[in-house]
Amino acid sequence: MRIKPLADRVVIKKLEAEEKTKSGIVLPGSAKEQPQMAEVVEVGPGGIVDGKEIKMEVKVGDKVIFSKYAGTEVKIEGQEYTILRQSDILAVVE
Amino acid sequence: MRIKPLADRVVIKKLEAEEKTKSGIVLPGSAKEQPQMAEVVEVGPGGIVDGKEIKMEVKVGDKVIFSKYAGTEVKIEGQEYTILRQSDILAVVE
Amino acid sequence: MRIKPLADRVVIKKLEAEEKTKSGIVLPGSAKEQPQMAEVVEVGPGGIVDGKEIKMEVKVGDKVIFSKYAGTEVKIEGQEYTILRQSDILAVVE
Amino acid sequence: MRIKPLADRVVIKKLEAEEKTKSGIVLPGSAKEQPQMAEVVEVGPGGIVDGKEIKMEVKVGDKVIFSKYAGTEVKIEGQEYTILRQSDILAVVE
Amino acid sequence: MRIKPLADRVVIKKLEAEEKTKSGIVLPGSAKEQPQMAEVVEVGPGGIVDGKEIKMEVKVGDKVIFSKYAGTEVKIEGQEYTILRQSDILAVVE
Amino acid sequence: MRIKPLADRVVIKKLEAEEKTKSGIVLPGSAKEQPQMAEVVEVGPGGIVDGKEIKMEVKVGDKVIFSKYAGTEVKIEGQEYTILRQSDILAVVE
Amino acid sequence: MRIKPLADRVVIKKLEAEEKTKSGIVLPGSAKEQPQMAEVVEVGPGGIVDGKEIKMEVKVGDKVIFSKYAGTEVKIEGQEYTILRQSDILAVVE
Numbered sequence: 001m002r003i004k005p006l007a008d009r010v011v012i013k014k015l016e017a018e019e020k021t022k023s024g025i026v027l028p029g030s031a032k033e034q035p036q037m038a039e040v041v042e043v044g045p046g047g048i049v050d051g052k053e054i055k056m057e058v059k060v061g062d063k064v065i066f067s068k069y070a071g072t073e074v075k076i077e078g079q080e081y082t083i084l085r086q087s088d089i090l091a092v093v094e
Numbered sequence: 095m096r097i098k099p100l101a102d103r104v105v106i107k108k109l110e111a112e113e114k115t116k117s118g119i120v121l122p123g124s125a126k127e128q129p130q131m132a133e134v135v136e137v138g139p140g141g142i143v144d145g146k147e148i149k150m151e152v153k154v155g156d157k158v159i160f161s162k163y164a165g166t167e168v169k170i171e172g173q174e175y176t177i178l179r180q181s182d183i184l185a186v187v188e
Numbered sequence: 189m190r191i192k193p194l195a196d197r198v199v200i201k202k203l204e205a206e207e208k209t210k211s212g213i214v215l216p217g218s219a220k221e222q223p224q225m226a227e228v229v230e231v232g233p234g235g236i237v238d239g240k241e242i243k244m245e246v247k248v249g250d251k252v253i254f255s256k257y258a259g260t261e262v263k264i265e266g267q268e269y270t271i272l273r274q275s276d277i278l279a280v281v282e
Numbered sequence: 283m284r285i286k287p288l289a290d291r292v293v294i295k296k297l298e299a300e301e302k303t304k305s306g307i308v309l310p311g312s313a314k315e316q317p318q319m320a321e322v323v324e325v326g327p328g329g330i331v332d333g334k335e336i337k338m339e340v341k342v343g344d345k346v347i348f349s350k351y352a353g354t355e356v357k358i359e360g361q362e363y364t365i366l367r368q369s370d371i372l373a374v375v376e
Numbered sequence: 377m378r379i380k381p382l383a384d385r386v387v388i389k390k391l392e393a394e395e396k397t398k399s400g401i402v403l404p405g406s407a408k409e410q411p412q413m414a415e416v417v418e419v420g421p422g423g424i425v426d427g428k429e430i431k432m433e434v435k436v437g438d439k440v441i442f443s444k445y446a447g448t449e450v451k452i453e454g455q456e457y458t459i460l461r462q463s464d465i466l467a468v469v470e
Numbered sequence: 471m472r473i474k475p476l477a478d479r480v481v482i483k484k485l486e487a488e489e490k491t492k493s494g495i496v497l498p499g500s501a502k503e504q505p506q507m508a509e510v511v512e513v514g515p516g517g518i519v520d521g522k523e524i525k526m527e528v529k530v531g532d533k534v535i536f537s538k539y540a541g542t543e544v545k546i547e548g549q550e551y552t553i554l555r556q557s558d559i560l561a562v563v564e
Numbered sequence: 565m566r567i568k569p570l571a572d573r574v575v576i577k578k579l580e581a582e583e584k585t586k587s588g589i590v591l592p593g594s595a596k597e598q599p600q601m602a603e604v605v606e607v608g609p610g611g612i613v614d615g616k617e618i619k620m621e622v623k624v625g626d627k628v629i630f631s632k633y634a635g636t637e638v639k640i641e642g643q644e645y646t647i648l649r650q651s652d653i654l655a656v657v658e
Contacts, residue, residue, distance in 0.1 A: 003159065005185045006151055036638065042185075050181070051146035052615035057570055065567065065638055065647065072184055074130065074159055083159065083184045087614070090636055090647045091569045091606075097253065099279045100245055136279075144275070145240035166278055168224065168253055177253065177278045191347065193373045194339055230373075238369070239334035260372055262318065262347055271347065271372045285441065287467040288433055324467075332463070333428030354466055356412065356441055365441065365466045379535065381561040382527055418561075426557070427522035448560055450506065450535055459535065459560045473629065475655045476621055512655075520651070521616035542654055544600065544629055553629065553654045 003076065005044035008054040008086045012038035012064065012071075013079065036065055037093070041081065056086060063093045097170065099138035102148040102180045106132035106158065106165075107173065130159055131187070135175065150180060157187045191264065193232035196242040196274045200226035200252065200259075201267065224253055225281070229269065244274060251281045285358065287326035290336040290368045294320035294346065294353075295361065318347055319375070323363065338368060345375045379452065381420035384430040384462045388414035388440065388447075389455065412441055413469070417457065432462060439469045473546065475514035478524040478556045482508035482534065482541075483549065506535055507563070511551065526556060533563045567640065569608035572618040572650045576602035576628065576635075577643065600629055601657070605645065620650060627657045 003011050015037045039061065046056040058064060071084025097105050109131045133155065140150040152158060165178025191199050203225045227249065234244040246252060259272025285293050297319045321343065328338040340346060353366025379387050391413045415437065422432040434440060447460025473481050485507045509531065516526040528534060541554025567575050579601045603625065610620040622628060635648025 002188050003185045091567045094566045097279045191373045285467045379561045472658050473655045
């Protein structure tokens with residue numbers, strides 16, 4: 001079973017606190033309850049979105065930092081995902 | 095009797111909780127009262143909408159995840175439907 | 189006496205509850221007080237509206253579902269009408 | 283003395299209740315205090331307005347229905363007028 | 377000493393009540409405290425403003441009606457002026 | 471040490487009340503606490519800003535009137551400056 | 565470990581009060597609690613962002629003044645960073 005995002009949307013899986021600690025990233029203050037780091041699990045096709053050409057820059061497996069409150073949460077087979085627009089992804093962490 | 099959506103609109107039928115459980119998808123928390131998964135039952139023609147070319151990407155029968163609160167509800171012959179813009183559909187589930 | 193809508197506007201006459209029951213359409217909950225189904229009685233010429241080319245897709249006699257709260261109500265010779273933009277019409281019912 | 287509206291603006295004179303009754307038009311409910319029917323008394327030149335070509339469709343003498351609260355009121359030689367954009371005129375009544 | 381407005385801005389001097397009475401124009405109700413009639417004293421060069429070509433239509437000496445609350449007030453050598461965009465001028469009075 | 475504004479931004483230094491009195495300009499009412507007259511001390515390069523070509527019209531040394539509350543204040547070596555967009559400058563005073 | 569900002573985003577590290585004092589810059593009033601001066605540590609690739617070509621003008625090592633409240637804070641290996649759009653950077657200080 002797969003979620004295939006439309007247009008410029010991306011499906012991400014939030015990284016658990018432990019995973020983040022391992023990689024050395026900690027999000028400050030109130031953000032602790034709302035982790036903003038995630039792994040990309042599906043990437044939409046991009047193309048013309050709202051009249052503008054969007055090229056997808058992120059790829060499956062990327063670790064990303066995303067805008068707080070962005071996107072929509074959905075639970076599939078016990079795992080929570082967030083579906084958001086690529087423009088709500090701020091940076092890739094390497 | 096048929097609802098033919100205009101422009102980039104799509105008619106969807108929300109999936110019942112049981113159907114979703116079968117397919118393994120459960121929506122979290124308060125979303126339980128507002129299921130966000132649905133089946134596409136009618137697709138508008140697309141074309142120039144608000145000055146922009148819109149190509150319809152979803153098709154009748156697709157299982158989709160859509161934006162909470164998006165669209166307008168209507169009841170026809172005892173069945174509730176939601177009419178929304180394709181841009182309010184986040185992803186297709188396969 | 190005729191109302192000739194300008195630009196991309198359409199004049200509609202809301203359908204009475206009885207008419208809707210006959211056709212099998214019932215609108216849910218609070219919408220009952222605000223019927224959202226109507227018949228198109230006049231159609232504007234379309235053309236360039238706010239810098240964008242609008243082609244009129246609905247025609248006189250169409251039964252349509254429209255956005256709640258959209259448009260302006262006016263009473264002519266005892267009959268209430270609503271004047272709205274074509275973009276506030278969600279679907280045609282056949 | 284004349285008010286010459288700029289750009290896509292139109293000067294209208296609201297029709298009195300009696301005139302409206304004669305022509306058979308009555309506006310519903312709270313709109314009674316704010317008549318929405320008027321006669322066009324001056325029409326701006328149209329042209330490029332906010333980067334878009336506007337063609338004036340109404341003409342002096344037209345009876346029009348306009349958006350509630352649209353425009354600016356001004357009193358000249360004892361007569362009240364409203365100056366509004368043509369896009370705030372919904373329909374011409376014939 | 378001169379105020380030279382930039383872009384599509386215009387400098388106006390509000391007309392006093394007496395001057396307005398002479399010319400037969402009286403503004404209604406609460407507008408009395410905020411006269412909306414003025415004389416143009418300086419006109420900006422127009423040109424490309426916010427990506428759109430603006431042609432200046434008003435000229436020094438024009439009597440104009442302007443949008444309530446539009447613009448910024450400034451006092452120079454004891455005289456109050458208002459600096460506003462040409463698009464906040466509704467009409468020229470002749 | 472220099473502040474070099476980006477894009478269509480301008481750095482201004484507010485003029486003191488005394489300077490304004492000398493030049494004969496006094497700002498009315500509550501504006502006294504927020505002087506709106508300033509001298510331009512740095513001018514950004516202009517160019518394409520938010521997809522639109524911006525040509526800088528003000529130059530260092532210009533006395534300008536600017537929009538109340540526009541821009542961001544910064545203190546450098548004991549002197550306060552305001553950084554704002556050229557479009558928040560209303561007029562040049564000569 | 566590196567944060568690679570997407571599109572027109574920039575990663576900045578706020579400068580400590582001491583560093584600012586050394587360089588002679590002090591931010592006024594309530595801004596003291598929210599330093600607005602920072603050093604650029606990563607610069608996105610620019611390119612087409614929201615349909616518009618963005619050229620990156622800042623570079624790593626630039627000292628910049630940025631819009632209060634702009635951007636998103638993230639902590640990596642004990643250091644706080646802010647990720648913001650280049651358009652939220654007001655000026656470069658030299």
